[in-house]
Amino acid sequence: MSYFLARRIAGFVLTLWAVSIVVFAVMNVLPGDPALTILGLDSTDEARAALRERLGLDAPVVQRYLAWVGGALRGDLGQSYSFGVAVSGLIAERLPLTVSLAISGMTLTVCLALVMGLTAAARHGRAGDWAIMLFSQLGIAVPVFWLSMLLVLLFAVKLRWLPPGGFPGWSDPVAAARALVLPTVALALVQSAVLARVTRSAALEVMRLDFVRTARASGFAPGHIMWRHVLPNALVPIVTIVGLQFAGLVTGTIVIENVFYLPGLGRLLFQSIANRDLVTVQALVMLFAAIVVTANFLVDIAYVLIDPRLRAGRA
Amino acid sequence: MNARLPVNILIGAALVAVVMFAALLSAIWTPYPYAGIDVANKFAAPSGAHWLGTDQLGRDLVSQLMAAAGNSMGVAVVAVGIGCSIGTALGLLAAAKGGWIEELIMRLSDLGFAFPALLFAIMLAAAFGPSLSMVVIAIAFINIPTFARVTRAAANQIWRREYVFAARAAGMSTFAISRDHILPNIAAPVIVQATIEFAVAILVEAALSYLGLGAQPPEPSWGRMLAEAQTLMYLAPQLAVWPGLCIVTAVLGFGLLGDGLRDISDPRLARRRPA
Numbered sequence: 313m314s315y316f317l318a319r320r321i322a323g324f325v326l327t328l329w330a331v332s333i334v335v336f337a338v339m340n341v342l343p344g345d346p347a348l349t350i351l352g353l354d355s356t357d358e359a360r361a362a363l364r365e366r367l368g369l370d371a372p373v374v375q376r377y378l379a380w381v382g383g384a385l386r387g388d389l390g391q392s393y394s395f396g397v398a399v400s401g402l403i404a405e406r407l408p409l410t411v412s413l414a415i416s417g418m419t420l421t422v423c424l425a426l427v428m429g430l431t432a433a434a435r436h437g438r439a440g441d442w443a444i445m446l447f448s449q450l451g452i453a454v455p456v457f458w459l460s461m462l463l464v465l466l467f468a469v470k471l472r473w474l475p476p477g478g479f480p481g482w483s484d485p486v487a488a489a490r491a492l493v494l495p496t497v498a499l500a501l502v503q504s505a506v507l508a509r510v511t512r513s514a515a516l517e518v519m520r521l522d523f524v525r526t527a528r529a530s531g532f533a534p535g536h537i538m539w540r541h542v543l544p545n546a547l548v549p550i551v552t553i554v555g556l557q558f559a560g561l562v563t564g565t566i567v568i569e570n571v572f573y574l575p576g577l578g579r580l581l582f583q584s585i586a587n588r589d590l591v592t593v594q595a596l597v598m599l600f601a602a603i604v605v606t607a608n609f610l611v612d613i614a615y616v617l618i619d620p621r622l623r624a625g626r627a
Numbered sequence: 628m629n630a631r632l633p634v635n636i637l638i639g640a641a642l643v644a645v646v647m648f649a650a651l652l653s654a655i656w657t658p659y660p661y662a663g664i665d666v667a668n669k670f671a672a673p674s675g676a677h678w679l680g681t682d683q684l685g686r687d688l689v690s691q692l693m694a695a696a697g698n699s700m701g702v703a704v705v706a707v708g709i710g711c712s713i714g715t716a717l718g719l720l721a722a723a724k725g726g727w728i729e730e731l732i733m734r735l736s737d738l739g740f741a742f743p744a745l746l747f748a749i750m751l752a753a754a755f756g757p758s759l760s761m762v763v764i765a766i767a768f769i770n771i772p773t774f775a776r777v778t779r780a781a782a783n784q785i786w787r788r789e790y791v792f793a794a795r796a797a798g799m800s801t802f803a804i805s806r807d808h809i810l811p812n813i814a815a816p817v818i819v820q821a822t823i824e825f826a827v828a829i830l831v832e833a834a835l836s837y838l839g840l841g842a843q844p845p846e847p848s849w850g851r852m853l854a855e856a857q858t859l860m861y862l863a864p865q866l867a868v869w870p871g872l873c874i875v876t877a878v879l880g881f882g883l884l885g886d887g888l889r890d891i892s893d894p895r896l897a898r899r900r901p902a
Contacts (some may be wrong), residue, residue: 450875452879457873461860593750
C-alpha cells in the first residue's frame with residue numbers, strides 16, 4: 313500500500329513539474345518575444361526593452377523558469393500586466409465564485425447521473441431506459457454554451473424567472489444563489505449525460521452478479537438493492553469518470569463564466585488573453601492544469617479506498 | 628444480430644452524411660455568398676428566398692451554416708488526421724520497441740492528458756493569437772496521446788500472435804512487421820477512435836470560435852454564429868437555434884457512428900447488448 317502511494321505521489325509531482333515546463337515553454341519560449349506579444353506589433357523598441365527589463369525577460373530562460381516555479385511555490389505568481397496587482401490576489405478574489413460553481417455543478421451532476429443511471433438500469437430495455445439513454449446521447453452532443461443560451465432564452469428572456477447573467481456579489485446570498493442557478497444547471501446537464509451512461513452500464517454489470525439475485529430472492533425492495541448493494545459495487549468506474557470529468561468541469565467553468573459574464577477565474581483568463589496579459593494567463597493555465605492533474609491523482613487514490621482488492625493487488 | 632446496433636450506425640451515418648454533404652456542397656455552391664451583406668433584408672423571416680431567414684446584416688443563414696459546416700469538417704479532418712497519424716506511429720513504435728522507448732512515449736502521453744483540449748487551445752491562442760490554424764494544432768496535439776494509447780494497447784496484443792512470431796522468424800524487420808501485420812490488424816480500433824474524436828474536434832472548434840479564439844470574421848463557424856446571436860438574444864432569438872442544432876447534428880452523428888462501430892468491432896460488447 314505504501315509503495316503504491318509513494319509511486320502515485322512521485323508520479324503526481326513529476327507530472328506537475330512536466331506540466332509547468334510545457335506551460336512555461338509555450339507561453340515564454342515558443343512565441344518569440346513575450347514583450348512583443350504583450351505590447352503588440354505597433355510598439356516601439358524602447359517600450360519593449362523597458363517591459364522586458366521590468367518583467368525580467370532578459371534573464372536566461374532556465375533562470376526565468378526557476379524564478380517562476382520558485383515564486384509559485386511561495387504563492388507569488390507575478391504581477392499582472394493589465395491589472396497592475398499581484399496575480400495571486402486576482403486569483404484569490406475570483407476563486408470563491410469558480411469553486412462555488414464547480415462544486416455546485418459537480419454535486420448536481422453526480423445526483424442527476426446516479427438517479428438517471430440507476431433508474432435506467434432498473435428499467436433496462438424498457439421505455440424509461442431508452443428515454444434516459446436518449447437524453448444522455450443528446451447531452452453528450454450539446455455544447456454547454458449553446459445549452460446555456462437556450463436556458464437563458466427560456467428562463468431569463470421568456471419567463472423572466474432568473475437573471476440572464478452577471479453576478480451581484482456575495483453580500484446578497486439569495487441574489488448570488490439565483491445568479492448561479494442557470495450556470496450550474498447548464499454545467500450539470502451536460503456533464504451528467506456521460507456519467508449517467510457509465511452509471512447505467514456499471515450498475516447493469518453488478519446486477520448480473522449472484523449476490524444481487526440472492527438479495528432479490530430474499531425479498532429486499534428494488535430501491536434498497538439498487539442503492540445499498542448495486543451502487544457501492546459499481547463505484548469504481550463511476551469514480552473514474554467523475555475524476556475524468558474534472559477536466560470537463562474545468563473547461564466547462566471557463567466557458568460558462570464567459571457565457572454568463574461571471575467574474576470567476578475563467579472570465580479572468582479571457583480578460584487576460586484580451587489584454588495580452590501573459591503573466592496572468594500563464595498562472596491561470598498552470599492552475600487549471602494542476603487542478604486536472606490533482607483530480608486524476610485523487611481518483612487513483614480513491615480506487616484503493618473504494619476497492620480493497622486493488623489495494624491487495626498493488627501493494 | 629439484434630436491432631439496436633444497425634439503428635445506432637444508421638442514424639449516425641445518416642446525420643454524418645447530411646453534414647458532410649452540406650460541407651462538400653458549400654465548396655462549390657451556397658444559395659448566397661455566405662458573407663454577402665444585405666442590410667435592407669436584415670432579420671428576414673424564413674421564406675422561399677431565404678429558407679431559414681437572415682441575420683442582423685442580412686446574411687443568408689443557410690449559406691452561413693453550409694459554409695460553417697465546411698470549416699468545421701475541414702478542421703476536424705485535418706486535426707484528427709494529424710493527431711491520428713502521429714499518435715498511431717508513436718503507438719506502433721512503443722509496442723514494437725518496448726522498454727524505455729515505450730515507457731517514455733506512454734509517460735509523455737500521460738502528460739498530454741493533463742491538458743483538456745480546450746485549455747491547451749486557449750494556451751496556444753493566448754501565446755500565438757487566435758486563428759483556425761491554432762485550433763487545428765491544438766486539437767491535433769491533444770489527439771496524439773489518445774491515439775498513441777489506443778494503438779499501443781491494440782498493437783501489443785497483435786505482437787503476441789503466432790503469425791507475428793513466424794514473420795519475425797522469417798527475418799522480417801520490426802518496421803516491416805509493424806507496417807504489414809500490425810497496422811492492418813489494429814485499423815478497427817483506430818478508426819473507431821477517430822470517429823469519436825471527430826465529434827470532440829467539432830465541439831472544441833465550435834467552443835473556441837464561440838469564445839473568439841477560433842474562426843475570425845468573416846470566416847464562417849457555427850460557434851462564432853452563436854457568439855453573435857448571443858448579443859441579439861432579445862431581438863432575434865431564432866439566430867441562436869440553427870447553429871446549435873447543426874453542432875448537435877454533427878456531434879451526435881459522429882458519436883452514434885463511433886459507438887456503433889465500437890460495438891461491432893468488440894464482440895464482448897455485442898454479447899452484452901440486450902436481446
